[in-house]
Amino acid sequence: MLLPFFYMLREGGMKTSITEWLALLEAMKRGLAGQSVDDFYYLARTTLVKDESELDRFDRIFGVYFKGIEDSLSDLFQDIPDEWLRAQAELLLTEEERAQIEAMGGFEELMRALQERLEEQDDRHEGGNKWIGTAGTSPFGAHGFNPEGVRIGQQGSRNRSAVKVWDKREYRNLDDSLELGTRNIKVALRRLRKFAREGAADQLDLDDTIDKTARNAGLLDIRMVPERHNAIKVLLCLDVGGSMDDHVRVCEELFSAARSEFKHLEYFYFHNFIYESMWKDNRRRHSEKTPTLDIAHKYGADYKLIFVGDATMSPYEIVYAGGSVEHWNEEPGAVWIKRLLNTYPKAVWLNPEPRERWDYTPSTKLIRELMGDRMYPLTIAGLDDAIRDLH
Amino acid sequence: MADNKFTGTSSYIATDDLTMAVNAAVTLERPILVKGEPGTGKTQLAIEVASSLGKPLHEWHIKSTTKAQQGLYEYDAVARLRDSQLGDDRVHDIANYIVRGKIWEAFESDEQPVLLIDEIDKADIEFPNDLLRELDRMEFYVYETQQLVTAKHRPIIVITSNNEKELPDAFLRRCFFHYIKFPDKDTMSDIVNVHFPNLKKELLAEALNAFYKVRDVRGLKKKPSTSELLDWIKLLLAEDIPAEALRSDDKRSAIPPLYGALLKNEQDVHLFEQLVFLDRRTNPQ
Numbered sequence: 001m002l003l004p005f006f007y008m009l010r011e012g013g014m015k016t017s018i019t020e021w022l023a024l025l026e027a028m029k030r031g032l033a034g035q036s037v038d039d040f041y042y043l044a045r046t047t048l049v050k051d052e053s054e055l056d057r058f059d060r061i062f063g064v065y066f067k068g069i070e071d072s073l074s075d076l077f078q079d080i081p082d083e084w085l086r087a088q089a090e091l092l093l094t095e096e097e098r099a100q101i102e103a104m105g106g107f108e109e110l111m112r113a114l115q116e117r118l119e120e121q122d123d124r125h126e127g128g129n130k131w132i133g134t135a136g137t138s139p140f141g142a143h144g145f146n147p148e149g150v151r152i153g154q155q156g157s158r159n160r161s162a163v164k165v166w167d168k169r170e171y172r173n174l175d176d177s178l179e180l181g182t183r184n185i186k187v188a189l190r191r192l193r194k195f196a197r198e199g200a201a202d203q204l205d206l207d208d209t210i211d212k213t214a215r216n217a218g219l220l221d222i223r224m225v226p227e228r229h230n231a232i233k234v235l236l237c238l239d240v241g242g243s244m245d246d247h248v249r250v251c252e253e254l255f256s257a258a259r260s261e262f263k264h265l266e267y268f269y270f271h272n273f274i275y276e277s278m279w280k281d282n283r284r285r286h287s288e289k290t291p292t293l294d295i296a297h298k299y300g301a302d303y304k305l306i307f308v309g310d311a312t313m314s315p316y317e318i319v320y321a322g323g324s325v326e327h328w329n330e331e332p333g334a335v336w337i338k339r340l341l342n343t344y345p346k347a348v349w350l351n352p353e354p355r356e357r358w359d360y361t362p363s364t365k366l367i368r369e370l371m372g373d374r375m376y377p378l379t380i381a382g383l384d385d386a387i388r389d390l391h
Numbered sequence: 392m393a394d395n396k397f398t399g400t401s402s403y404i405a406t407d408d409l410t411m412a413v414n415a416a417v418t419l420e421r422p423i424l425v426k427g428e429p430g431t432g433k434t435q436l437a438i439e440v441a442s443s444l445g446k447p448l449h450e451w452h453i454k455s456t457t458k459a460q461q462g463l464y465e466y467d468a469v470a471r472l473r474d475s476q477l478g479d480d481r482v483h484d485i486a487n488y489i490v491r492g493k494i495w496e497a498f499e500s501d502e503q504p505v506l507l508i509d510e511i512d513k514a515d516i517e518f519p520n521d522l523l524r525e526l527d528r529m530e531f532y533v534y535e536t537q538q539l540v541t542a543k544h545r546p547i548i549v550i551t552s553n554n555e556k557e558l559p560d561a562f563l564r565r566c567f568f569h570y571i572k573f574p575d576k577d578t579m580s581d582i583v584n585v586h587f588p589n590l591k592k593e594l595l596a597e598a599l600n601a602f603y604k605v606r607d608v609r610g611l612k613k614k615p616s617t618s619e620l621l622d623w624i625k626l627l628l629a630e631d632i633p634a635e636a637l638r639s640d641d642k643r644s645a646i647p648p649l650y651g652a653l654l655k656n657e658q659d660v661h662l663f664e665q666l667v668f669l670d671r672r673t674n675p676q
Binding site for chain 1: 411412564567
């Protein structure tokens with residue numbers, strides 16, 4: 001009887017499985033839910049929700065289903081849902097209407113009005129001439145006609161160089177492919193573990209004990225060894241700011257996963273490309289810099305070097321002195337990365353941009369050449385390959 | 392089953408959703424996973440469930456080096472080797488050297504026990520995966536003695552996590568989940584009443600006000616939680632501080648007394664003092 005609710009949860013993006021659903025039904029059969037909706041709500045929540053980050057989503061779906069409000073799944077997400085803006089019809093306007101639209105104010109006016117309406121509007125809209133939606137004549141929304149129109153959530157041709165794309169769903173790409181959770185990253189990073197024995201001897205070494213006991217004419221001679229610890233050392237350099245803002249979340253996940261996986265993990269930040277210095281604290285990036293040479297001298301060659309960056313910049317920033325967007329660099333970035341690569345033979349570059357796009361950006365090609373083709377996409381498969389390379 | 396319901400105890404206030412989660416887990420005999428801010432009584436829950444239902448409690452505290460196998464049993468090879476040297480008769484039976492773990496103990500219990508697996512996220516990332524079958528079927532196999540250990544009564548398993556590591560989906564599917572959210576003012580005054588029954592009403596009201604104000608300060612590294620509040624009130628009582636001293640509209644003592652019990656982090660204390668200083672400068676008396 002509650003099957004629609006189950007499918008609604010799944011549509012709403014929850015990963016509720018059949019096992020959990022059956023558990024809920026069984027609990028209801030045992031009379032746990034009692035007679036009140038409140039009890040049912042608590043019961044459903046404890047059986048179906050598995051993480052506190054999903055609680056809010058569950059609450060909203062539950063509210064929608066049990067208040068019988070139809071067609072309001074749209075407010076499940078604070079951002080504008082895709083299907084809301086999906087192109088449903090193409091529309092040709094009359095001359096008269098075009099003139100009307102052109103009569104609207106300038107660009108600034110348009111942006112301000114858009115912001116206002118995004119705040120006011122709360123459900124899907126199609127056609128009409130005021131609200132944001134698709135195929136209408138309002139200046140906002142995709143696939144409509146307005147010479148000063150602002151593009152929202154339009155399929156295809158999303159171009160990074162566009163002056164303004166009002167797309168509130170900044171992390172849509174990541175959301176769709178967010179198989180790359182922290183746990184997955186951790187599991188991938190685990191392959192990088194290399195165990196070594198150091199510290200206090202507190203484990204029985206069975207082989208050695210048998211051997212020594214035999215040599216000792218059968219008198220027990222116990223041999224202990226230290227426990228194995230992960231001895232891998234990692235130097236992580238993260239690109240921050242600018243074009244990387246889109247990827248901040250993936251990088252944060254990588255970073256939080258990496259942090260707890262290794263005993264020796266040093267991290268530094270850079271902007272766009274590596275020059276004569278990097279920094280550790282983003283808030284004090286201008287006052288507390290660490291010279292790149294010091295880094296190369298301080299951390300030994302047994303560190304594995306991992307760069308994370310989208311490698312999207314002007315090629316000048318790599319090959320020319322003074323090419324940096326932030327400061328005057330005496331030597332080109334290419335020289336600095338070569339120095340680092342000479343110090344650290346084991347190095348990879350992880351790129352959060354999808355592999356298909358790499359060929360379209362000259363700087364990405366350039367960096368790939370500099371890295372000796374050791375550039376991998378920041379996905380589970382890419383991470384796997386990268387780690388294999390580091391070994 | 393009617394008398395077998397958990398409703399909170401004289402020393403533990405359980406909200407409706409928490410009792411429902413516990414009762415569902417007890418009825419369906421599934422483990423319950425409890426998360427929440429540190430200091431909201433996750434570990435305490437198992438102790439209270441055991442005492443409220445009158446069942447024995449087995450506690451298994453997880454450390455970063457804990458292996459899943461240790462919860463089942465360990466084979467003490469060294470003791471056996473030594474005994475063989477000394478010619479002890481025990482050496483002929485390998486079962487003498489099997490040391491039982493917490494899960495085995497709980498499985499052997501004559502009445503249904505409560506098993507607390509505390510801070511499961513501290514262990515290695517594969518730890519929960521190694522316990523899937525044990526939690527599901529409530530049985531495991533001892534290879535040394537070719538013996539299958541099955542639970543006499545499926546224990547009520549309470550698992551706590553501090554979110555240091557994510558738990559695998561397969562594991563989560565086998566558990567009920569409850570997130571202990573931070574109590575609102577009403578629940579909180581109930582909780583304080585349970586712990587300090589003779590506390591004066593005004594002092595409680597003022598203490599709670601000050602406490603929630605501190606919690607509202609943005610950018611604190613570690614927000615004070617229930618256990619910190621209880622400690623703080625204990626201190627206030629010990630120092631015999633009057634309710635008026637807590638009233639924050641008195642600018643000169645805008646910092647609550649003994650705030651060291653609430654803020655556990657140097658940077659937080661520093662931040663807090665700066666905010667109070669700023670506040671005094673912008674609203675001089």
